[in-house]
Amino acid sequence: MAHCIFSQVPVRVPISSDSSFRRPVFKTNNVTFHDKSWTSGKPFNLRSENARSRSRFVVCMSVQQASKPKVAVSPVTLEDAKEPPLHLYKNKEPYTATIVSVERLVGPMAPGETSHIVIDHGGNVPYWEGQSYGVIPPGENPKKPGSPQNVRLYSIASSRYGDNFDGKTASLCVRRAVYYDPETGKEDPSRKGVCSNFLCDSKPGDKIQLTGPSGKIMLLPEDDPNATHIMIATGTGVAPYRGYLRRMFLEDVPTFKFGGLAWLFLGVANSDSLLYDDEFSKYLQDYPDQFRYDCALSREQRNKSGGKMYVQDKIEEYSDEIFKLLDGGAHIYFCGLKGMMPGIQDTLKRVAEERGESWDERLSQLKKNKQWHVEVY
Numbered sequence: 001m002a003h004c005i006f007s008q009v010p011v012r013v014p015i016s017s018d019s020s021f022r023r024p025v026f027k028t029n030n031v032t033f034h035d036k037s038w039t040s041g042k043p044f045n046l047r048s049e050n051a052r053s054r055s056r057f058v059v060c061m062s063v064q065q066a067s068k069p070k071v072a073v074s075p076v077t078l079e080d081a082k083e084p085p086l087h088l089y090k091n092k093e094p095y096t097a098t099i100v101s102v103e104r105l106v107g108p109m110a111p112g113e114t115s116h117i118v119i120d121h122g123g124n125v126p127y128w129e130g131q132s133y134g135v136i137p138p139g140e141n142p143k144k145p146g147s148p149q150n151v152r153l154y155s156i157a158s159s160r161y162g163d164n165f166d167g168k169t170a171s172l173c174v175r176r177a178v179y180y181d182p183e184t185g186k187e188d189p190s191r192k193g194v195c196s197n198f199l200c201d202s203k204p205g206d207k208i209q210l211t212g213p214s215g216k217i218m219l220l221p222e223d224d225p226n227a228t229h230i231m232i233a234t235g236t237g238v239a240p241y242r243g244y245l246r247r248m249f250l251e252d253v254p255t256f257k258f259g260g261l262a263w264l265f266l267g268v269a270n271s272d273s274l275l276y277d278d279e280f281s282k283y284l285q286d287y288p289d290q291f292r293y294d295c296a297l298s299r300e301q302r303n304k305s306g307g308k309m310y311v312q313d314k315i316e317e318y319s320d321e322i323f324k325l326l327d328g329g330a331h332i333y334f335c336g337l338k339g340m341m342p343g344i345q346d347t348l349k350r351v352a353e354e355r356g357e358s359w360d361e362r363l364s365q366l367k368k369n370k371q372w373h374v375e376v377y
Contacts (some may be wrong), residue, residue, distance in 0.1 A: 043208070068286045070252035073161040075123075079255045082130040085213055091151055094136055094209040097121045097200045099168060107272030113176040114275060115200045116157065116238060123168045125210055129243035130218035133170060133192055134211030137195040149213055152195040155335065155375065157239035159246040173239040173275060176200045216238065218375050220244050221331060226259040228330035230322060232344070234311055235268040237336025238373075240276050249283045249291065261325075267296040267311030267340070294318070311340065312347040319351040326362075331371050338376035 089095040100118040119133075127133070134151040141147040154172045162169030177193025202208070218240050221227065231241040241264055248258040268274055274295065275340060283291045294314050301309035306319075315322060334341065352359035366372040 099206040100182045109272040117172045127213035130240045131213040131215045136209040137198040155239040159243045173236045228261040230332040234336030234340045263292040270299045310342040333373040
């Protein structure tokens with residue numbers, strides 16, 4: 001038996017209506033999360049599952065770690081490449097893909113709107129976990145009349161096999177960018193984010209111009225399948241970690257058997273803002289010895305000083321463990337708004353100094369060892 005213990009406000013583990021856990025059932029290419037079947041032909045309804053995951057929760061429980069069948073993926077030839085695919089499609093010659101689905105991820109009390117967008121690329125724009133796609137929204141560049149819009153980069157929120165496990169789709173996690181007039185407090189539609197609104201307003205069947213894939217910084221190192229991976233995100237920065245975790249805990253990848261520890265820290269405003277909470281809670285249930293999940297809810301939790309709980313406060317709370325894991329070779333990842341990094345860096349520096357260490361020297365060593373991975377925007 002394994003026990004999951006949370007500090008302050010716990011991470012919620014969804015349970016079914018009869019208060020019993022349901023073990024996922026796998027048949028051929030199907031996987032079940034909370035009685036919802038995932039198949040290669042039908043996208044997972046994240047909106048309904050997030051609503052269900054928030055409807056009931058438990059504070060702490062014992063979890064029996066049983067056998068956990070995984071879902072088959074194809075084509076396994078996606079494992080053959082020795083180097084990640086890079087820049088297969090350029091800005092001047094993008095790939096035309098098709099929107100499969102757009103699902104709202106957050107609840108009604110979340111500030112802002114975040115959507116999970118599944119895109120069919122037909123297997124023609126392969127990628128690795130941790131990479132990004134470029135999206136060219138329709139319309140003319142207002143600063144360059146006659147030219148297309150600029151490319152916007154989005155971290156891919158799925159494994160290389162996509163949400164349908166067939167290597168033909170990719171998913172994006174997109175927050176709708178809106179702007180408010182500081183004087184009136186009203187939304188200014190003339191300044192809304194062009195690409196994020198295009199994506200969040202898309203309908204199944206709509207066409208989308210893709211470039212890429214790009215990026216090497218956030219690739220999941222797989223030379224040691226027993227390594228520790230500490231993943232720190234704010235908001236939609238959780239996107240690459242969803243891909244990592246699906247590869248680690250959901251998919252049956254013949255050449256990759258994860259035996260290490262994955263630890264996710266996610267910072268959002270409140271419970272309704274949690275992204276992919278149902279999936280992460282399921283991994284916590286099924287793999288309590290390999291997965292840890294800590295959330296910082298700035299509008300619902302308080303840090304030790306009585307202020308708002310941010311992700312850096314969670315890092316400080318577990319700083320001794322984190323530093324020991326880094327000493328042992330753990331990889332640490334940061335993804336989200338660039339404003340997250342100063343607070344995190346200050347916290348890590350303060351903790352290092354309290355331990356009698358130089359943070360600058362430690363950071364230099366982490367970078368030299370390729371344990372330090374940062375992608376902020």
